[in-house]
Amino acid sequence: EVVNVFCWLCLHFQHAGGWEEERSTDGSKWRFLEHKGPVFAPPYEPLPDKVKFYYDGKLMKLAAPAEEVATFFAKMLDHEYTTKDVFRKNFFKDWRKEMTSEEKSKITDLNKCNFAGMNEYFKAQSEARKQMSKEEKQKIKEDNERILQEYGFCIMDNHKERIGNFRIEPPGLFRGRGDHPKMGMLKRRIRPEDIIINCSKDSKHPKPPPGTKWKEVRHDNKVTWLASWTENIQGSIKYIMLNPSSRIKGEKDWQKYETARRLKKCVDRIRNQYREDWKSKEMRIRQRAVALYFIDKLALRAGNEKEEGETADTVGCCSLRVEHINLYPKLDDQEYVVEFDFLGKDSIRYYNRIPVEKRVFKNLQLFLENKQPGDDLFDRLNTSILNKHLQELMDGLTAKVFRTYNASITLQQQLKELSCSDDSVPAKILSYNRANRAVAILCNHQRAPPKTFEKSMQNLQTKIDEKQKQLSAARKQLKARKAVQRIEEQLMKLQVQATDREENKQIALGTSKLNYLDPRISVAWCKKFGIPIEKIYNKTQREKFAWAIDMAEKDFEF
């Protein structure tokens, strides 16, 4: 498949800069598309009779539909959210819809339901899976591989491409992130009748499972998806699309970074412009200019409006409310400090105190006048207005381009600043990770500290102590210079590892690495400092960034 991956690359690279001409002008994404359709969730298997469910202390046998939904809840018993009111209320309401009229009349109070037997059964099942023999595990692995080979690939324009998510999401209880009003609702089972298939007319169309029909088979080459369905929680559409290693995703990714590089060329002009606009007579222009300043300086997301009560209450820049900022004319030894405290995407908290220019500060004070905590900070602005303005400043410019641009330029600057050609390979990689970390902090990519973090740090420290003892012993015994040096290197490597891990406790590097950092910067850095690319990108990442690995030389400049 490596060969295939590079075919389209070569095709384009031979005509460097010829991208625009080669892409079709009518907006079509492909000419030929053939695939086998999605893999459905396995049908529900009723529980054996030995698994008991009690209502109000009395044994009860549930019919399959209600039993299935009960098992979703029973499996989650150890999770905190089964104790949350909203979760329980939503679950119970949807569960009752699946009951027979007899079940419905009996089961009227979730608190009287005893799912413990079911819960134990599933725990035992998962334990049994772990205890399976090698042969049994091997068999499962082979079955999965067969399914992958059959359904996990498609043909798009002469190339066999990996599909990203060829399995339909199984039914279950919706969780959502943060304080979600719909947590606990039943995510229903998707059937072939719910699925729209997209493929080319002249391809072999996928067959629905025996006795079923697709909702529709269409041939729309203006879109990239192979199949879609509408989910029942938010009513939104879900798609089956290609893997990041595919041509269609790779080209788009490349294009994204090229747009960010175009921003680099005119960012000074744009910055001067919004600084001028802080002085505008028009309120809407001042708001737009201050918001853009935050997006640029703090890498905030655009912040679209959200339907109230449908999702968790989170905000981005344009949707910030009065309650999300505090202004301090003086704080410690700094002047004009803005304190941000709000929940962003995925209900991740954004907290930052940042000194701003006097003019920005005065503007913010103005925006806050006569407003309540729940009012919009930028009441004359939304993402559509902002993006229209940005489009006028540069072709293809939107709010998110600033995030991409600032992330990538920060990586490049940090790498320049931190890398030292005399360093050992582990030390160089520490520098790389630190540069990556600076970006993750900028983008507020946080993670919960791993549950075993403390223990894992201790283990590492133990190893370091042992290595230190080993080193002094070797020195005392006047071991050969080479042997001592080897131990020194091992010790250094462990120490670097410990530093890296400690600094990374609450930082998630993955998202920026995968979505914000132009991979050509990393490829160039590897070439320049003699680091094998495998040390920076694992196999999947190398597949995703094949275009960049092929393209970038050591002198690449973002």
Add this chain to the structure above:
DNA sequence: GCGAGGACTTGGGCAAAATTAC
């Protein structure tokens, strides 16, 4: 110009797989 719907990117968590330790 706008609102709803549609398409596509971005996001953290977690289970499975891989690797290392014992």
Add this chain to the structure above:
DNA sequence: GTAATTTTGCCCAAGTCCTCGC
């Protein structure tokens, strides 16, 4: 060989931004 630990890939939710119909 097995257990512990780390890494990887999957899952699917939650954003951004565009299109379409009026």
